[in-house]
Amino acid sequence: MNIAFETPDQPDIIALIADLDAYQLTLYPPESVYALDMASLKQPNVVFAVARDAAGAAVGCAAMVVTPEFGEIKRMYVRPEARGQGLARRVLGMLEREAAARGCTLYTLETGPSQPEAIALYEKLGYQRCGPYGGYRDDPLSVFMRKTAQ
Template sequence: MKISFETPDQPEVISLIADLDAYQLTLYPPESVYALDMASLKQPNVLFAVARSPEGAAVGCGAIVVTPEFGEVKRMFVSPAARGQGVARRLLGALETEAQERGVSRFMLETGPYQPEALALYERLGYARRGPYADYPDDPLSVFMEKRVA
């Protein structure tokens, strides 16, 4: 498995993001899905990583939006065939490492209550539940989490 920082506007990655959107819409109504669009993912303050199989196929992706206050984890997704192999853990680790090199010491994220695997992963990696942050509403279909690093 190779993880690298790439642009999100590649056909394989666009397909992964479309799969993520479709999956989230089976769990939550559209007004409770706080996804970044492609234009937002291409901004200079966004770190975007892609996990590729040994054959080079894109099997996962994730982003961190770097702000002066924190880094926000967004668009984490691993294709169903690649799950259970530590891809999400490695993706998030690579993103956090790069964000820390850019001065980020506090990470935030919003996910949903119907994604127990994601919640368990984030908790294992040191994220703790908290209240809403930034411009997010207090949505009962949102779980907000935070992680601080030295």
């Protein structure tokens, strides 16, 4: 598997994000899905990483929005058939290293309680639960997490 920084506006990545959106909407109502649109993903303060299989197909992705206050993980997804290979861990590590290189010292994310595997991964990687941050409101369908850069 190859992981690299890429632009999100490629057809296979757009399809990957569409799969993520469809999956999220099976778990949560639309008002509890805090997804970034394509225009937001293409902003200069967003780092976007893509995992590709041996054939070059996009099988995973994630973004980090880097602000002066924190870096926020967004659009983290690995196709079900590619899970269990450490891709999410590698993609997240790549995003954290790039954010640190840009001076970011705090990483945050919002996920949901219906994704216990994701929560377990984040906890294993040093993220801890916290309250809402940024513009988020308290939502029973949100789990907020943060990690201080090492």
